[in-house]
Amino acid sequence: MSSKFKSFITDLLRQADITVGGDRPWDIQVHDDRLYSRVMTQGSLGLGEAYMDGWWDAESVDQFLYHVLTADLPSKVRIDPALALLTIKAIVFNPQRARAREVGEKHYDIGNDLYQRMLDPRMIYSCGYWREADNLTDAQEAKLDLICRKIGLKEGQTVLDIGSGWGGFLKFAAERYGIKGVGVTVSREQMRYANDTRGNLPIETRLMDYMELDGKFDRIVSVGMFEHVGYKNYAPYFAKVRELLKDDGLFLLHTIGGALSRRSGDPWIEKYVFPNGMLPSPKQVTTAVEGKLIMEDWHNFGADYDKTLIAWLDNFDKAWPDLQEKYGERFGRMWRYYLQCCAAIFRARWIHLWQIVYSKDGVKGGYESIR
Template identity: 40%
Template sequence: MGDAARRLSALAEQALGAPLPVRIRAWDRSEWGPPGTPLLVVRRRRALRRLLWKPGELGLARAWVAGDLDVEGDLYEALELLAGHLWERGEDTGRSTGSALLAALRDPALRATGAGLLRLAGPWPPPAPPREEARPAGGPLHTVRRDKQAISHHYDVGNTFYEHVLGPSMVYSCAYWAPDSTLERAQEAKLDLVCRKLALTPGRRLLDVGCGWGSMALHAAREHGVSVVGVTLSEEQAVYARKRVAEAGLTDRVEIRVQDYREVDDGPFDAISSIGMAEHVGSARYAEYARELYALLRPGGRLLNHQIARRPLKDEAHYRVDPFIDRYVFPDGELAPVGRTVAQLEEAGFEVRDVESLREHYALTLRRWVANLEAHWDEAVRLTSPGRARVWRLYMAACALSFESNRIGVNQVLAVRTPSSGASGLPLRTRDWR
């Protein structure tokens, strides 16, 4: 047996200034590091070449998606142990310590470390990125065309794959948990919470922006008697949602369109739900998004904006989109602090009446989705690809930990297009909703 694992551990310790907190198994089957910890498996020397050509999170992501890197043991524990060394962002700079670490290998003070890594990496030509990596069209961000392409990358990977991950509810956003709840009951509770905040009653008209597989539209029409227009940019989602609507006998009350929210021209609506969609809008377009939704509401109409938020940085100019998320999960997606979201909704004319954090609820939801994926792993791989399944497992597990540790959050913002009379239509005790 060789000694690649020992050498890798030594090189990592030189660069980090501290031992790696996990055990390593290298391609030559050698192992090194603290016993009883999760095993970081470097299956191929190609993983090192990926890191040398793309230092930081993108190189790590490519190695993970390609199967050059893996974890044996508890994935959550491994991610928690490695977070401070490889992925966690500094609050002041937004720069990952992984990028700083691997860039340091080019520093003259660590030349021996870098040379050692080069020798271990083997033949030098860089490997091609995994085929699961997104390559959006050029041009400005968040045009209708580019957004449609980004949405297709994430959602058009097969509806059966999402059935395995999300379960029968087919709701791809944070559930609303009670102590003894199941995923299905928690997702139904979330949909009903949104409907109650929007005061949906028979005869009213709802626009569901980013309607996904139609779950919110179906719930609102079936349980609250409203008419719904649901819009999505995903062709596969629309086909699936229309089938569900037809099977439920609700075609007279629910219309599903493949349409950008900027192209909706048949307002006004009594209410708008935007659940897990605003993360795709982008900072440069968010003011436009808020103005468009404001214009589509009748006076007195309500918006429920359910959106993931990041922690604010001391210098917002340092914010950078996570390379793994950008290339493999949500191309062109951006997160903003909740304060900025509230401010931009108010600048568009809305009166913000309630903000509810569901941070812990999303962590619970993601852990259930990971468990679903792992329980259907072979089928998920067959339906998509080994790389795609690995993307979703890492993404959802890492996000669960980020919600648990308060690195990111999720909030429901209830806003009203308050008429000039000032009558918002909300109860004195807001959490009664109606």
């Protein structure tokens, strides 16, 4: 059976212009022939874990995966029990609410030293805006300023950041636009870092669930957090935003999204990177927000995430000699696979990055789209 698996997968890879043992950056080097049966029986989970275990390599993993995706090979290997199990769990249970803090503990709390070395100086862990930028720092500042301009920030306004990370957006908005702000996160390490580095700015970060918030805000943003909400919770999420937003306020949602409606995430990403994560589709978003908020603008710049992820990978590789002893070699392979896998998916335009601007009941006179 294993020889049949090898023959089948080798032929599939050939259809994607990938040669086993070839010398191009996207060609795969197989170190353990058990890889073939592992992929056939475990799908994407098996492919990722086999890479972590050193069963295969490629000079450029992102190029290898890009070829796999653009040739639509995943649809030709349909056996993926891990994905089926995740989907069943998502339908029966509501893991995003039942285990809301799990992603904070397992991903964002693993070590600020890792993120400080991988990210830009403002510690922004979301897609940069590369329209006029040629480096990560400028791309992230351009993205932050784009958000501020889209929601028309003015001095003295109150801003809520749902899923505020290490506090980078609120610090930028307070420094450049003179706002007052509150951020919420489920990561203890993010909360500590954000509050320890805010200086005298009128902002604070709280360790709390967004559904526990109260008050009214002039502007609300949520950058890279909606991917953790879960499809069963989209409608309550938007209802909460409406409750917290002033009548003339604006809300900007910055999220990764997919073209097709799904109920769970990728099994490998779910297990090793973002527990309980899933990407919304346009249909899921618009259905959930109906009757709650008015969509004023929808901007897709998902191709910029490819550049952002490769910049993070470059920073990670440069920092790895200093981080290796603490995190271990298997973690290093896992993290590189995560960054390159995501870069390939964005490059293939299988997933997207959206910034959606909402008002409560429609902007009087109309909203002017800003790019």
